[in-house]
Amino acid sequence: MAHPTQLGFQDAASPVMEELLHFHDHALMIVFLISTLVLYIIIAMVSTKLTNKYILDSQEIEIVWTILPAVILVLIALPSLRILYLMDEINDPHLTIKAMGHQWYWSYEYTDYENLGFDSYMVPTQDLAPGQFRLLETDHRMVVPMESPVRILVSAEDVLHSWAVPSLGVKMDAVPGRLNQTAFIASRPGVFYGQCSEICGANHSFMPIVVEAVPLEHFENWSSLMLEDA
Amino acid sequence: MAEDIQQKLEKYRTAPFDARFPNQNQTRNCWQNYVDFYRCQKALDAKGVDTAPCDWYKRVYKSLCPLSWIEKWDTQREDGTFPGKI
Numbered sequence: 001m002a003h004p005t006q007l008g009f010q011d012a013a014s015p016v017m018e019e020l021l022h023f024h025d026h027a028l029m030i031v032f033l034i035s036t037l038v039l040y041i042i043i044a045m046v047s048t049k050l051t052n053k054y055i056l057d058s059q060e061i062e063i064v065w066t067i068l069p070a071v072i073l074v075l076i077a078l079p080s081l082r083i084l085y086l087m088d089e090i091n092d093p094h095l096t097i098k099a100m101g102h103q104w105y106w107s108y109e110y111t112d113y114e115n116l117g118f119d120s121y122m123v124p125t126q127d128l129a130p131g132q133f134r135l136l137e138t139d140h141r142m143v144v145p146m147e148s149p150v151r152i153l154v155s156a157e158d159v160l161h162s163w164a165v166p167s168l169g170v171k172m173d174a175v176p177g178r179l180n181q182t183a184f185i186a187s188r189p190g191v192f193y194g195q196c197s198e199i200c201g202a203n204h205s206f207m208p209i210v211v212e213a214v215p216l217e218h219f220e221n222w223s224s225l226m227l228e229d230a
Numbered sequence: 231m232a233e234d235i236q237q238k239l240e241k242y243r244t245a246p247f248d249a250r251f252p253n254q255n256q257t258r259n260c261w262q263n264y265v266d267f268y269r270c271q272k273a274l275d276a277k278g279v280d281t282a283p284c285d286w287y288k289r290v291y292k293s294l295c296p297l298s299w300i301e302k303w304d305t306q307r308e309d310g311t312f313p314g315k316i
Contacts (some may be wrong), residue, residue, distance in 0.1 A: 014281065078253075086248060090247050090252070091247075092246065094244065094246055095243070095244055096242055096245055097295045097297050098297075100298070111292050111293055111297065112242075112243065112289075112292075112293050115292075115297065117297055138234060151244065151245075152258070153294060154297055157298060178255060178257050179256040179257045179259070179260055180254055180256070181255075181256045182254075185296065
């Protein structure tokens with residue numbers, strides 16, 4: 001989850017997010033290099049006592065500062081497209097979960113075998129236990145088996161919402177009447193937080209998402225327990 | 231044929247990739263399987279044949295379609311206002 005004074009991304013919890021993180025490091029490095037170069041040139045130009053009023057053109061430098069940016073752009077585009085196509089790969093999910101957005105909570109449906117469905121409301125601040133995170137915790141978490149490809153079908157029952165979990169590298173708009181598909185693999189066990197990412201009314205900031213990735217046996221125990229309670 | 235369907239149903243984990251719906255928008259995937267199940271049931275019932283092969287479509291639409299959509303469509307079918315042709 002996010003922490004105070006955080007500058008970068010949250011730790012990646014899925015292979016796709018790891019790729020995005022590394023790509024961002026790569027692109028940002030290029031941005032810093034170019035910005036440093038430009039800043040240096042500006043300072044050098046501003047602080048020199050030399051003047052030259054007679055340069056009209058220069059073919060060589062024009063060639064360099066056309067070709068070099070083109071090369072840099074290719075160096076950015078290739079890893080970017082690689083990740084784009086990686087995200088678009090046909091995956092074979094082990095499990096399908098539906099995330100339905102409501103005003104102002106999420107509901108999750110696990111219907112591959114039985115009809116398991118439950119609502120997930122934010123825990124109000126006054127009801128938090130010590131150590132829990134304000135505006136992020138929910139009464140029921142979306143539990144998934146770790147290291148398994150999971151298909152999430154996102155939709156909404158009233159207005160637009162958006163289901164986002166940054167550490168998994170997932171964000172998908174929830175549109176009423178439409179079923180949007182996304183997928184992820186949780187590479188490690190853990191608890192991953194997200195928040196509704198499309199303005200949806202008064203409590204838009206108070207309908208968080210919590211994904212809990214656990215070993216498969218724990219997932220099976222949890223789903224049996226949830227079915228009994230329902 | 232029926233044995234293949236039985237085997238597929240026993241090994242069923244979740245709705246597999248369907249090349250007819252390769253993209254992000256899976257609305258039509260859910261709709262198509264729902265409609266296909268009831269059409270299959272109607273057709274096989276009319277012929278007096280066992281409707282077990284239709285169960286594949288049922289498993290898939292149960293995996294994909296939100297419960298509220300299924301309830302709404304079931305009610306519409308009972309009322310005769312279902313928008314699809316079955």
